[in-house]
Structure formats: C-alpha cells, structure tokens
Amino acid sequence: MARPVLDIRGFRVGIEGREIVKGLDLTVRGGEVHAIMGPNGTGKSTFASALMGHPAYEVLSGTVTLDGRDVLEMAVDERARAGLFLAMQYPAEISGVSNANFLRTALNARREENDPVPVLKFHKELKEKMAGLSIDPTFAERYVNEGFSGGEKKRNEILQMAVLQPRIAILDEIDSGLDIDAVKVVAQGVNDMLSENFGVLIITHYQRILNYIHPTNVHVMMQGRIVRSSGPELAEQLEARGYDWLRQELGIEEPLPQEA
C-alpha cells in the first residue's frame, strides 16, 4: 500500500457551542514523527478526539482526509479501520471483557467475517507484543483497563496500536504518568513501528519522550491554532524556556487562569 497521508485543512471544532479548535492545518505522512506541544487547555485533546470522531465534539468546518478519503464522513469505527489510531489521554475501562478478547474482536473487525484470525496465532503474537512492551502476560486476561494504573493504561494503549498496526497514530500524552523506564519502553514500541507505512503525531508536554522518538516536525498549539511549526530544536527551546517568549513574539495574550 502507498505511503499514508493524513491531511487536515481549516479544521474547526466546538463543544457545547464554544469554539475550541479554531482553524488548524496539518499534514502527517508515513515515516514522519510530528509533535504537538502547547499549554493546558489549548485544544490539543479536542483536536485529537474530533479527528477520531468523539461524539461530544462538533466539527464546525474544515476537511480531513486519510489517503484521499474523507475522514469526517466516516463513523468512528470506519476511521479506525481506515488506519487511524488514537491513544487516548483517558481510555475507557470495560468490565468483564478481557484484553485478549477485546483485541481479537478489534482485529477481526478488520477482516472478512469468514476469515477470523486463528486463535492460537493471535495469542502467540499477542504474547510476543506484550513481552516487547514489558507487559505482564496476565494482562491478556485482565479486563480492559479495569484496575490498571495510569502507566499500565498507557502501555495498554501502545499494545493496542502494536497489535492493530494503524497507518497514522495520534498519541495523546502517552508519556504522562509513565516512569522513566516505561517512557523508554513505550518509545521503543513506537520506533519499532516507524516506517514509510506509518506516521505518528505525538501530543506531549515534555521533551523527554522526544529524546527517544525523534520528531521530524514540532508544532506549538495555542488557543486552538498551530502558532509555530519547526524542527526538533523547537521542543528543546520550549523545554528550556516555557511558552512566554513565544507568546510575546506572537503577541498572544496570557490565557485566563485555568482550573487545575
């Protein structure tokens, strides 16, 4: 298959009548690693969730295509099957459904009904992928995210990505709540997938994960827009100096105090 291209033009998203994402343009191709950084509450998760089709968010205008196909026309599950993946900031828990059962159902959803993935083969591959992410084998039979620690949930998101092999992945704060070793493990999981056939967009507050997954492009998002795009050096600048210099340069006013 050709190299994936996610193309976002003039994307505006609102919630409860309030515009949060205010016109965003971005193109992510296979082989690229984009990082989006930005202060709390500027709309990064809103952007990511609306791309995936989260029901709470309303797309106000703009176009999104994946490999030329209109993403906004698709239901959430169709977007996923088209190759889009979102590692969520707060993934849901599903009581009574094991991780293995969940993942097998998700894999089979990508296949013909009369051609399900062979059970033994699935379990073997799942075991290997879990080992690669240092996930305890018992997590295959644990209920999806139920009782998982914050870091375990994040690792579980990466496991799902590794099993489902998307074309474009968006990782929303995949590094939050991870200990130092876990950041390396998760980064390794992403790097293992990087190829011409896989592009990734990492939403993060910290330079740390970018030491392990080297970004090709770094963007800063403020007040619902991408206000600066550059190479990896931008992330280092932000880590060292914060956002105020950029606000001043761009003449953006201080945001109103945010709730915690």
Added chain:
Amino acid sequence: MASDTLTLATRAQIEAIAPTEPRWLLDRRIAALEESASLQLPMSKQTKIGEAAFVQADAPKLPQVTFEGAPQGVILMDLDQAVREHADLLQPYLLQVAERQNLLHAQHAALTKGGFFCYVPKDQELTEPVRATFHFPKDGYYTPHVLLVAGERSRCDLIVELVGVDGGAPAINGGVEVVVSDGAQVQYIEFQRLPGKAQGHWSRRAAVGRDGKLTWILNDVGARLQVADTRTELRGDGSDSRVFATFFGGRRQHFDFRHIAVHVGQHTTSDTEARGVLQGKARAVYNANTIIRPHATGTSGWQHEHTLMLSETARADLVPELEIDEWDVKAGHAASAGPVDPMQLYFMMARGISEIEARRLIVFGFLSSLLDSIPLESVREQIAQIFHEKVEA
C-alpha cells in the same frame, strides 16, 4: 383487576381434562378450584396481569415434550404416563410442594395438562444433564406442569427449554415443582425462548431438605409478556439455594419476575444473582424477596440485581425486599439499572469495532461475572450465544 370479568376454571373443564385420572389427583384439582374463589391475581403495580391472555381459563391443549439423556434408573416421562405408572412416587408431591398464593397458581393446579415427571433415585449421581423441551404450537392455552423429585443425596442437572413456532402466540400458565431431598444437589436450568407473541405465566416452587442444594439457572429472552415467580423454601437445616437469572428483552417485551427465598431451617443460605439487558421499548419488573422466618438462625440471604439499558426507551423496575423475623442473620441486597457508557462504545469503536459488536462485547462483559459462577460450560456458552444474537443495531 376485576376478577369478575375473568373466565374462571370450572368443574366441567376439570372433568373434561381428566376423565380417567385417579381419584386423589381429581380431588387435588377440585381443592385448587375451590381455593381459587378466595384468591386474587398476583399483585404487580407495573404489569397489567388482568389483561394477559393466560388469565382466561380456556380448555387447555397439550404441548409436546421431548426428552433426552435420562440414564438407567432415572424416570423421565410425560406426566400423565407417570401418574398411571408411578403414582406412588408422585402422589406425595404433585401439586403439593408449596401452598398456592394466587389465582393463577390455583387455576394452573385445577387445569394442569401435560408436562413431565423426572425422578432421580436416592444416591444416584447423574454426570450429564437431563433435557426436556416443551414445544408450544401456534396458538391455544396451555397449562403444563413439571415435577422433579431428587432423592436423598442424589445429584442432577435438568435443562428445560420452552420453545414455540415462528409467529406463534400461545398463552401459557405453567407450573414447576422441585423437591430436593436431604443431601441432594439439583441444578434446574431453564431457557425460555418463546416466540414474540407468546404470553406466559410460569410459577416455580421448590422445597429443599436438610443439607440439600438447589441452583436455579434461568434464562428468559422470549415472549411478548412473561410473568414468572420462583419460590424456594429452605426447609431443612443447612440447605442452600442459588438463583442465576439472566434476561434480555427487546422491542415491546414485558417481563415481570419475582424470586422468593424462604428461610425456614437454621444455617440456610440463599443468593440471588440477576443480570438483565433491555433494548427497544422493553420493560422489566424484577422483585426479589428474602424471607427469614423466626428461629431460622445463622442464615444468610443475598440479592444482586443489575440491569443494563441499551436504549433510552427501555425501562426497569428493580424491587429488592427483605422480610426478617430473626436476629441472627446476614442479609442484604444491591440493585442497579444503568445505560451503556457512551465512552466505552466510543473507545471500542475507536479500535475499529462496529457499534453492534461493541454493544455485544459490553453485554458479554456485563454478564461475565454471573457466567463465571455457572459451573456448566455448555450452559454458559448457550447463554452467551443467546445474548449475542439478541443485540440489535
């Protein structure tokens, strides 16, 4: 519910059903008929029982029953044949296991026709389940009866299926009696898959002897209206009863279920676990009642009822009750009814799972803790499969 508009059973009807029946059985029918004069329809705030097809005492027809898996020594046969051939075994129990509490119980006893008798001799332990399937024709009024007698220290699993024909609309007022003798262990498993226009009233009565154990595994997915009450009397000391009830209603189905555990003996235990799923405009009324009689010391009775709502138009009324006349007991209940979490649906769909598959997985997850408690794998799988097929897009 004006019972003066009802067609009550008559003596002529009884005589028409049972011209050749032994005297003792005829007497029991007539006693039930006489009781019916002073009994009311079952009370339900939410269900219009008086309008149900099964309250009208018509001339009952005979449903077909098929059997499977009775080993040597076990009696499994049509009830009328058993009355002729094994009167000594039935006579102590038939229509006698528990007192009748409402008009439908009395009407069933007066007019009962068809059904089967299952007898497991003492000390016999069955390794495989015994099966009986009721086939209800397209229409008509039916009053079948099941009598299961498990002798002392015997073990038996009985699987009863209630099925009909496509588009069928039978009206059923059935009854089940289970006798668990001292030290016996019985699992009574029932799958109710009646067609969408059926209306049923199904009354189950059980008496459990000393150190006996009875498990009811009840699965209801069929019928337009299904009213069922299950009453287990824990008479012997150390006796135990479990209920694992699952139901799944859709469209305009209406269920009204009542489970009653009566603790009479000392150190008796009961546990009721129910999981219901509702979609469309389905409605379920679920009552559980734990009655602890005086002197039933050291008993414990628990109820857990949870309903998952797949649509906003479905409705569930859960009514847990405790009636306790003894201090030295442990009892309690938990009940909840809630919608599917839209964030769970979103999460699953974000992994490529279609909405209907996501609902199926959520339903499966909702059932799983109950299924895990059922010791028979084939029954677990059958319930999971039935629920899987019932989920609508």
